[in-house]
Amino acid sequence: MTSKAPVIYLHFPNRCSSFGSPVLRCFAPSIPYRYASGLSRNDSRARDQPKKKKKQRTEFKNQSLRDALQFSLCDAMRYIRAFEVGRNPTSSKYDLAIRLRTAKNGPAVRNRLRLPHAVDTSLRICVICPPDSPAAAQARNAGATLVGEETVFDAVKAGRIEFDRCICHVDSAQKLNKAALGRILGPKGLMPSSKTGTITKDVTGAVKGFVGGSEYREKLGVIRCAVGQLGFTPEEMQRNVRAFVGEIKKDLALLSDRIGKDIHEVVLSSTNAPGFSLNGDFRSPTSPPTRDLAVL
Structure with missing residues (x-):
């Protein structure tokens, strides 16, 4: 059996309540909570041990x-x-x-x-290719709103991203890598990549795929x-x-x-x-x- 903590009653006859009766105040000695609650030392140590982690879902x-x-x-x-x-x-x-x-x-x-x-036909499409090349003319005819190389690079570095999708011609992929625009366009999901089909030779097909895609x-x-x-x-x-x-x-x-x-x-x-x-x-x-x- 666990022993309860003793309670000490003190009587102050000179201090009375409003009704004239003596005031009884009780005080308990400062005993650690784990012992006052009836837990032994071994029980308290077992409770203090870290719980096992649940198996996470895969x-x-x-x-x-x-x-x-x-x-x-x-x-x-x-x-x-x-x-x-x-x-x-x-x-x-x-x-x-x-x-x-x-x-x-x-x-x-x-x-x-x-x-x-088509759900959204108001997309602004940028095509990175030489501005005087046949690919640039094809991109404009397909509905691209921004076509070029250095002008596009300078605008992006200056913080002016005036397009919703970006396509790069294969011939301009090396210049795009040298411009180091990945830190700016990457987090926004606008960096052209061969995995997503945004670095391609068929600029016309890529632009039409984005328009309404x-x-x-x-x-x-x-x-x-x-x-x-x-x-x-x-x-x-x-x-x-x-x-x-x-x-x-x-x-x-x-x-x-x-x-x-x-x-x-x-x-x-x-x-x-x-x-x-x-x-x-x-x-x-x-x-x-x-x-x-x-x-x-």
């Missing part, structure tokens, strides 16, 4: 979809449009998030695709991409969603057999609306007519 955690509330594409668009009432149909976008079953330390999926219906990259097991504007019809959204999901499946099929990545969930949201998990159906029995979802 994969991203995904919730089960067995009891999840899922929607058809038309129903999800219906509710999202209710959240976007009064918004500019060209500024608000439909976003698609694809959640993967994947390991945390695996390689990230990254690519670019051209959707059947979309880029995506896996982050924390999720791939996000804008797949439509608020004014898109359900049929246009269906074609864009199918194209995006199909491209992701192709990327996953190209991975090594040792790397396991599968699609777990597809969620549709917008700029100001929450996410709605899709069940893969286009319409449900209670869905409104598609023509009503196309009216702004």
Whole structure:
């Protein structure tokens, strides 16, 4: 049995309360907490030892979809449009998030695709190539807003980055490396690279691929991409969603057999609306007519 700490009562007859009765004050001697609470020395040492660390997860955690509330594409668009009432149909976008079953330390999926219906056609594209070369003329005809070499390098070093995408011709790749723009363009995701297809001989094809194209990259097991504007019809959204999901499946099929990545969930949201998990159906029995979802 553990002995309790003794309590000492002191009586002060000269100090009385407002009712005239003596005041009793109790004091306890200063005893360490671990002994006062009834713990022995061995018990306290065992408690002071560091706890064993829990085994960390090797994969991203995904919730089960067995009891999840899922929607058809038309129903999800219906509710999202209710959240976007009064918004500019060209500024608000439909976003698609694809959640993967994947390991945390695996390689990230990254690519670019051209959707059947362009989502953003206002991209400013820069092409690094000799300004008087045939490639420069082809880039301007394809829709590039900034073309050149030294003028582009000087503008970037001065902090004037007046473009949203950057493409480099193969002949200008060496000059680009000497300019050492990686520290400036790299963190912004604008540095041309052969891996992403932004260093190429076919400048015209690259520019057209960016005009109306979309880029995506896996982050924390999720791939996000804008797949439509608020004014898109359900049929246009269906074609864009199918194209995006199909491209992701192709990327996953190209991975090594040792790397396991599968699609777990597809969620549709917008700029100001929450996410709605899709069940893969286009319409449900209670869905409104598609023509009503196309009216702004």
